[in-house]
Amino acid sequence: MFDLSSLTVMSQQNLFYLLPEGILTLGLLVVLCLTIFNPKKTSEENYALMQVSLITVLLALSALAWTFLRVPVITPQKAAYSSITIDMFGYLMRMLILLGAGVTIAISHRFLEKNTRIVSDFYVLIMGASLGGMLLASSNDLIMVFVALETLSITSYILAGYFRRTIKSAEASLKYLIYGGMGTAVFLFGLSLVYGLAGSTNFQDIGIALVHYHGVVHPTLIVIMLMIVAALGFKLSAAPFHMWAPDVYEGAPTPVSAFLSVVSKTAAFAITIRMLLILFSGFAEWAVIWGILAVLSMIIGNFVALKQHNAKRLLAYSTVAHAGYMLLGLVVGTSVSVSSLLFYLVTYLFMNLGAFAAVIAFSTLTQTDEITAFSGLVQKRPWLTFGFSICLLSLTGIPITAGFFAKFFLFQSVALAGPVYIWLVIIALLNSTISMAYYLNIIRLMVVKEPSAEVEAISDSAPTSSALSTALSFCVFATLLLGIFASPFYQFTTLSVQQLAQQRPMVISQAIFQKK
Amino acid sequence: MENLTLLNQISFWLFAIMMIGGALGVVFHKSIVYSALLLLVTFLSIAGLFVLLNAPFIAAAQILVYGVGLTIVLIFGIMLTGDKPFVDPVGQERPKRYWLIPGVIAFAFMGFLLWSLLSPNYNFTAVNGLFLERVQPSIAETLPGVQAIIADGGVTHIGLLLFSKYLLPFELASVLLLLAMIGAIILSKRQFPEEEAEGEPHVSQDLDGGAMEGKSCCSLNEGNGNLASENFDSEKETLGVH
Amino acid sequence: MHDLIYRLLMNLGLPVELIFFIWAGLMFVVISLVGQVAVVFMVLMERKVLAWITQRKGPNRVGPWGLLQTVADGVKLLFKEDIMIPGQDKFLFTAAPILFFAPTFVIYALLPFTDKLLGLNLPIGLLLIFALSSLSVVGIVLAGWGSNNKYSLIGGMRSAAQAISYEIPLVLSALGVALAAGTLNLKTIIESQNAGQYGIFSWYWLSILPLSFVIFWSSSIAEVNRSPFDLPEAESELVSGYNTEYTGMKFALFFLAEYASLFGMSVLMVILFFGGYYSPFGGLLLQKWFHINDPILLEFEMATWLIIKTYIFIALAMLIRGTLPRLKPDQLMGFSWKFLIPLSLVNILSIAILKLTWIGTGLKTIQAGPFTFVVPYIVAYGVLAIVLFLILVIFGNIFKRKVISRIQLQQRTV
Secondary structure, three states: OOOOHHHHHHHHOOHHHHHHHHHHHHHHHHHHHHHHOOOOOOHHHHHHHHHHHHHHHHHHHHHHHHHHHHOOOOOOEEEOOOOEEEOHHHHHHHHHHHHHHHHHHHHHHHHHHHHOOOOHHHHHHHHHHHHHHHHHHOEOEHHHHHHHHHHHHHHHHHHHOOOOOOHHHHHHHHHHHHHHHHHHHHHHHHHHHHHHHHOOOEHHHHHHHHHOOOOOOOHHHHHHHHHHHHHHHHHHOOOOOOOHHHHHHHHOOHHHHHHHHHHHHHHHHHHHHHHHHHHOOOOOHHHHHHHHHHHHHHHHHHHHHOOOOEHHHHHHHHHHHHHHHHHHHHHHOOHHHHHHHHHHHHHHHHHHHHHHHHHHHHHHHHOOOEOHHHOOHHHHOHHHHHHHHHHHHHHHOOOOOHHHHHHHHHHHHHHHHOHHHHHHHHHHHHHHHHHHHHHHHHHHHHHOOOOOHHHHHOOOOOOOOHHHHHHHHHHHHHHHHHHHOHHHHHHHHHHHHHHHHHOOHHHHHHHHHHHO | OOOOHHHHHHHHHHHHHHHHHHHHHHHHOOOHHHHHHHHHHHHHHHHHHHHHOOOHHHHHHHHHHHHHHHHHHHHHHHHHHOOOOOOOOOOOOOOOOOOHHHHHHHHHHHHHHHHHHHOOOOOOOOOOOOOOOOOOHHHHOOOHHHHHHHHOOOHHHHHHHHHOOOHHHHHHHHHHHHHHHHHHHHHHOOOOHHHHOOOOOOOOOOOOOHHHHHHHHHHHOOOOHHHOOOOHHHHHHHHOOO | OHHHHHHHHHHOOOOHHHHHHHHHHHHHHHHHHHHHHHHHHHHHHHHHHHHHHOOOOOOOOOOHHHOOHHHHHHHHHHHOOOOOOOOOOHHHHHHHHHHHHHHHHHHHHHOOOOOOOOOOOOOOHHHHHHHHHHHHHHHHHHHHHHOOOHHHHHHHHHHHHHHHHHHHHHHHHHHHHHHHHOOOOHHHHHHHHOOOOOHHHHOHHHHOOHHHHHHHHHHHHHHOOOOOOOHHHOHHHHOOHHHOOOOHHHHHHHHHHHHHHHHHHHHHHHHHHOOOOOOOOOOOHHHHOOOOOOHHHHHHHHHHHHHHHHHHHHHHHHHHHHHOOOOOHHHHHHHHHHHHHHHHHHHHHHHHHHHHHHHHOOOOOOOOOOOOOHHHHHHHHHHHHHHHHHHHHHHHHHHHHHHHHHHHHHHHHO
């Protein structure tokens, strides 16, 4: 009676690879239904909802691993009518996004309980944003890119304003919405010009069409580049498109700041790298633009961070600076530098999430996130101090921690790429030195100074959320682990960059010529 | 069909002028209601251009979604928020030549864009679409595949595309809309059942409930860490805005 | 007759563009004349029906049985002073009636009154009609804004909210028709209802889409702002709402357009669910029973059937106005968002299942008939019943809990 051909179409379209996204969507709907059908929730029920969300994310992670192991991706695969590419790079990015989402859910529970009564919708939105980020990271079609980016962005706007009765949160949401709307408009304009130039929305087709322009830089391409750089730079919070970041990170609920600084940025880097390496691989002009952005981000991020009093604002500027370091990998654009950039992203995920988790733990205890309030924390909460210090050391790039290797690989790859890039490395090294001042200042306050009034007020019996401490321990552990066993992860990133390089239009167009 | 090229051209210029004029009016008109109305004019003109491009389905969707839905929501928002109808929303403080720098940048960008689009080596190179190299639109209309699409207003073709090539974005868009709806409710709802559990009396849903609302959330004392005393609604009250 | 006029125009040697314009203009004049005449008599009919319900006589002074009453009223409105009070936004105040009036009449150009009396036979006619009919709301909203009157403003806002809310079930229920017929072309929709020559049994309201019809009817009454959904122009609360400040011809435009949109919606409903211009016995009677094939006579028969069916619905709307009380705003919104929209979504699901089963049997579109539809009908509505039952169980539980918590709250506060 029913036509079964639709089912065969499903298997033909490799929808099997999208199992993690499917699980995430299903979990999102389940949590939403549990929220709707049980409007008045006790604290225990909220905790159970958090657990359901966390289990969903873990299930999605294991589904990701399962699909990865079940059908090894030797060459890049297309899925869902080639609007999705399945490759190692996509797997890496999706894994990072899911890990970030899981950690965010774990660190947010106690914080939300303390500050608002509407808890469970938060997890729904986090899962939705991760869904958008995951599809963005592996998308292969301009329309897919746009819809996924919008899913990520719109949920982020809402999350930033989640504490709807706090004026700072509302301000953060509105600012983010206005800047983000502008960014989206510019991005869409750029994409429409790409479509006009190439006549297709598919990455491969566009790549082939743009191959015709190799050697001759069409002026429209420069406009397109400027527009796409502006929009993606906004998402990456790279200077001079970073203005929103401090205000939003400060005003938004702290778990949201953590989410934005890690998951949103990872997804944005994923699509930037993908577009750069597949869509516009033949154009050297990008390097100049990204170079300017990288240098500006490093300098502005680090210098302004020196003057900050609020830990969240400081971390906001620090993310701007880190975006600058990571952009160096794009400036050079060799496969070694891009794989170093990916490794940096992996370590950045753990160390930044760890730092934010520590700030959340501290502010749940003391109701403040001023930097001076951190004084003498070691006397009351030694393990929290230890974890925070490890993350900060890693962000600085001190050896043994992962941050050192990340920076080492990245700067080395940039320096080896050619004499032109030495200047960039020198600027980056100088900036790393400057960053030491503000990162180590916090550690100095926590360890050396006498306890501040807020720290004095922490009672020894104050409860610590087990989810939060587990997440923090996980981040610290991962940071240390990546610092000691860096090479297997580095090999994975190298492999994923190789697969990206396989998708370059040059290769494909040669294949077409061979067919003819 | 008869060949209506002259009519097409007249209509094109009419719609184009209306569209650009409307868009300029949106930016430059002092009253925000007129801006919304001019936005409607712009949207309708775009719908007209879609008709000229043989895409009546998109045109109707444009009227339905943008022309009506969006404009009505916009005007509705203006009516709910704007106390005084004819006030410059930004205020008097801004300098007289506030539009100069952005205007210059915008026009420079537009000029560059126009120049780049008109530059000689621009080439309609489509890879696997219907258009091959340098196919003129008037020729394209005579191709059999294109004619079949035009014949039913593009409905079938769009439907097939939505459920095959763009299936995943289409489905993701539904998730996006769901999330946006959740977000809109979270950001705008006055009181949640969770908040009601505190023993607050149920706030009535009438239009003047703002004052009562302010009290109820002050006592809830919902705040973000050190910002606990700063309350959004009480802030609104002091500003005298509902 | 159409061919004759068309050939005459062609023989005059005019340019093609001009002929197109003249042709469209002629068509529009004919169709809008039909509309105008219909409206004039609808006003009288409404007054008579309401009088009959409230046991009065109604208009009976001007002309025999008061037939010329509306004409006299029209003349009166033409000569009335056009009052503008200070503080009004002159441009918006003047533009609003036109913006309200124009789309309502443009719709007539898309409605097939007979198979030839049809301004534009578009492949997307159904969608365009919805687009245009919702466009007239902008006029109402601007009238409310431009009047500088709080009652008008509230009327305008209510209208906007109502239009947005009821647009969705309206379009979703018509989507059922489009799914069943496999097209958005109104003429094809009519033809597909008459495909099997089963007459009334194959009309969509009976054969496939009764639920669609109920939803469409309710929301179309709301869409044209008629009682019991006439909150935007509630006389007793808002002094007639958005048109309070209007006098003379501007008021007449509002008045005309309201009745015109009721007429248009009724015609659309007949086209979508009641076989359009075909007789309830299948095909056309003149052709079927009397074997007359004169095209002009057949066209008259088509128009007659359409007008009869349309006026049945108009009369029903008038009866509803005379009998049912007005809803409260929250009831109105709740009815749309909590009842009609979920119901129409379930409806679409059931029609999709129906269509799938039909495609499974090898047919491209659903051909309605008295017996052929039985099996998929049972399948689809069985699923529908199960879904509805589940919704009721789940939501019923919530409502129960809500009521209990409300009572507990009251007890606590007392």
